[in-house]
Amino acid sequence: MTGQDLVGQRIKTVRRQRGLSQAQLAHPELSDSYVSLIESGKRTPTPAVLELLAEKLDCSLTYLINGVTAEQMQEIELALSYAQLALDNGEVVEARNRYAELLADSGLAGLPQLRQDTEYGLALATEACGDLEQAIVLLNGLRENDAVAMSPERHIAVAVALSRCYRETKDMAQAVRVPEQILTGAVRPAWTDGLMRLGGQLLAAYVNRGDLLRARQFSAEMLAAAELLASPQALTLAHWGAALVAVETGHADEAVTHAERALAIQSEYGDLRRLARLRSDYAQILLNVRPMEAEAWRDVLLKVESELAESSASAIDKMRCAMSLVRVDLLLARPERAEERMRFVCDLLDGMPKVMQADARLLHGETLAALGLRAEASRELLAGAEYLEQMPEIRFAAHAWLTAARVLERIDEPDRSVDAYKRALACVGL
Incomplete structure (x- = not known):
């Protein structure tokens, strides 16, 4: 049933509840045949006509349009505000539960914009809880179901979050593909703060993938765009991205200069x-x-x-x-x-992304090895290696295997150490 059909159905239902005929509802401003066409979904009433019908039926305009009363609309908006507040305050589990409860409410069915806001909030809360796989499902659902209805700003924000989630799960192909679809198409959109955020995700994905030549070229492009935009957010993002690239390419002084520039701008303007x-x-x-x-x-x-x-x-x-x-x-x-x-x-650790769990296990193994607890260190390194084996052969995995190899060497496990060195080399194509 279309939105037009639903509006007509609601008018018909309320008219009958009020004990009115079509002619009584129509008189004197409208014809009864016009009311009949509206109720059957064959005519779309203008905003002025809808307002008139709401007044004559003694019901809220919100109900005729969306199927919820003004009181219900106020409750939904208040619940959405509480969910957003919980997310902003770092109460991510609470936020996720509130957004999920809202989506389960049938009242959102006729409120497409509020439903989209709720789905987006749920995706961000789910990501913040560390459930990156589910966050990716939710974000892709938004892109597939609401691509036309989404504003350009929301479309970019969803792409930013999606690229970030793919990068955190080490799916570098998708982490790069999502922002490149927007930023490197045949027609390049004019840079905005939102697109700079997306560019920051693309730059981080290039670095994580080990594509340092492309990263350095794109970083220069972002710096030039930020200087033209001259906004604090754009400048912070561009200088921070340049710092990351400089670290990875061995330009230490350049990295510090860009990082300090980004920090200075953020200190003055950021939250x-x-x-x-x-x-x-x-x-x-x-x-x-x-x-x-x-x-x-x-x-x-x-x-x-x-x-x-x-x-x-x-x-x-x-x-x-x-x-x-x-x-x-x-x-x-x-x-x-x-x-x-x-x-x-x-x-x-519970509920954290697998990549963070792997990093933490290896770090714990390194700590235990430094304490001389060889058996305990070996167990933690084994747990970290199990996570690493599930990851693609990318830059992070190479660093992680190298760390594991060095610690295994320190605790006198030469066979496992050699294997870890081989895994590290394989991750960089050697």
Whole structure:
């Protein structure tokens, strides 16, 4: 049944409930034949006619159009606001449950825009809960079912989230394909802040895939576009992307310059949660390019940890910061302190993406090896390897296998170490 049919059906139902004939409803402004055509779905009433009929029937215009009363509409909008607030505050399980309850409500059936908002919110909450596979299903459902109805801004936002989820699950082919469909088509759209966000996802996917030449070219393109846009968000994204590319291509000073530029802009214009995330990633970059200054970066990460605890950051953000602190403590030869923090990381593992679980298991194995607990380290490395074996042969997997190989060598497991080195080489095509 079409929307036009449903409107006519509602008018007919309310008219009968009021004990009115078609002629009585029509008189004197309309003809009874016109009312009959509306009720049968053969005519679409104008907004003015709908308003008139709602007044004559003593019902809300919202009900005639959408099938919900004004009170129901207010309840739905309030519930949607609470779900969004929960998501913004980092209460991701609560947000996911609220969005799911809303979608189960039949009242959304006649409210396509609110239904789309709810489906999008559910996808983001599901991603934040670490259920990336289901988030991908929901986001693809939005693209397939609402491609025409979606605004250009929502279309881009869905593509950003989808590319990010594919990258987190290490499906690099899809992580690249989704943004490239929009950004590298025959007709390139004019750059906007939204497209810069999508470009940031594409750049990260190029880096993760190991396509560093393309990443460097695209990073230069984004920097030029950001200078023209001159918006804080565009400049932050472009400089941050350039920093990531510089790290991967061995340009340490360039990486620090771009990272500090991005951080300065975000500090002036960005919200606290994004600023905390950026500081955490900034410290991680500096750990990679200036490990001798680990003590200073530890202080930065401790401040970030405090900011994340007081903000609406997700468990994933907190876990990443904690793992960075573990790595700092290992660099500073403080394995006991690293192990204390690893307990917090292990408590968060349930429900996390498999790639994060693999990374955490390997890091825990490295920590246990530093403590001289060879048997325990071996078990954690084995658990991490089981996750790695399920992943495609990409850049992250190469780094992870290399880490495993070095730790296995340290705990005197030469056969497994050699196998891990071979896996690392295979991931980079050697």
